[in-house]
Amino acid sequence: EDQVTQSPEALRLQEGESSSLNCSYTVSGLRGLFWYRQDPGKGPEFLFTLYSAGEEKEKERLKATLTKKESFLHITAPKPEDSATYLCAVQGGYGGATNKLIFGTGTLLAVQP
């Protein structure tokens, strides 16, 4: 069964204090790993897609990396506006798959000024 585990559940950082969030996954035939940001009471906001081990994507203070078993979301010099829940999701399966996403429970990030 496809599964996604995220750690830590919650992370509190001081502004400027860099850190990483982890997403471990087991999936039959990884077709994509996705990172989303979710603010309270809102829908997930797309950040990155990673397709193969070794791939990296960057956007402002965020960098996502992928290995065969896990992905990391690195946050460099975070600001209070980076506070949110970060969700990891995988898409698995082979030909004819429907692109459904399997989500982890997320990491709640709080950045203190």
Next chain:
Amino acid sequence: EPEVTQTPSHQVTQMGQEVILRCVPISNHLYFYWYRQILGQKVEFLVSFYNNEISEKSEIFDDQFSVERPDGSNFTLKIRSTKLEDSAMYFCASLGLAPYNEQFFGPGTRLTVL
């Protein structure tokens, strides 16, 4: 920038009543999804829809649920007889054609069943 919209933002209903949640996906997208998120839990897949038919559904999506694309723009989720455990945020998402593989989510409808 194109976005997925959902209405209403909050729906309160009595147990046993029917509700219809509405979504307007991004206009040139072809794949449509419903997910739900019970408070404090993970986002869960409900159903995917392509070419006017369901392409996959989860165990959650039982006979009480149905989806429809009644016209060229709307995508709806109907719950025939709501239960207390249906209380959740319901998110609509849409996906365009390859090579793009990112699903874009709407802001959600908070369903409260009393």
